Amino acid sequence: xxxxxxxxxxxxxxxxxxxPHPDEVDDVCWVTQSKLLEMFADKDLLIxxxxxxxxxxxxxxxGENGKGGWWDDLDRTMNTDDFCDYENIxxxxxxxxxxxxxxxAGPWLDTKEAPSANGTVEDTVGDAS
Numbered sequence: 001x002x003x004x005x006x007x008x009x010x011x012x013x014x015x016x017x018x019x020p021h022p023d024e025v026d027d028v029c030w031v032t033q034s035k036l037l038e039m040f041a042d043k044d045l046l047i048x049x050x051x052x053x054x055x056x057x058x059x060x061x062x063g064e065n066g067k068g069g070w071w072d073d074l075d076r077t078m079n080t081d082d083f084c085d086y087e088n089i090x091x092x093x094x095x096x097x098x099x100x101x102x103x104x105a106g107p108w109l110d111t112k113e114a115p116s117a118n119g120t121v122e123d124t125v126g127d128a129s
Contacts, residue, residue, distance in 0.1 A: 003050045005058075007070070009078055033060060033071055053092045058083070 010016045013030050020028060031039065037060065039045055040052060060069045070077045077083055 003054065005054060007074075007078060009074065036060070050092065 008016070018028050036055065039047065040056070058069060059071045070083050
């Protein structure tokens with residue numbers, strides 16, 4: 001699965017109409033960063049595993065290489081290439097709440113080597129948190 005993260009800025013949430021594909025998106029809501037963290041802590045709320053991984057790794061605080069999170073500095077996110085990565089493909093195992101099920105899904109990437117775009121084997125990123 002390939003996931004893209006797209007950002008837009010709007011003067012108000014009323015100035016945009018969202019029409020997500022019903023087979024892909026169950027719900028859309030506007031949240032603050034603190035509200036999103038509360039939602040992540042709610043064990044009864046099932047959130048897309050890929051969104052959760054991306055949000056925790058890059059959107060909210062810390063970030064990689066001390067750059068901070070995308071959400072922490074929207075002006076920088078929207079007006080520079082500081083957070084753009086045009087070279088790497090990031091691979092993730094599903095978070096723990098998505099393991100198991102009928103297919104008995106479990107961690108996979110920690111046990112495999114993934115080929116890079118040039119055919120060589122690179123380290124993979126496994127994450128079951």
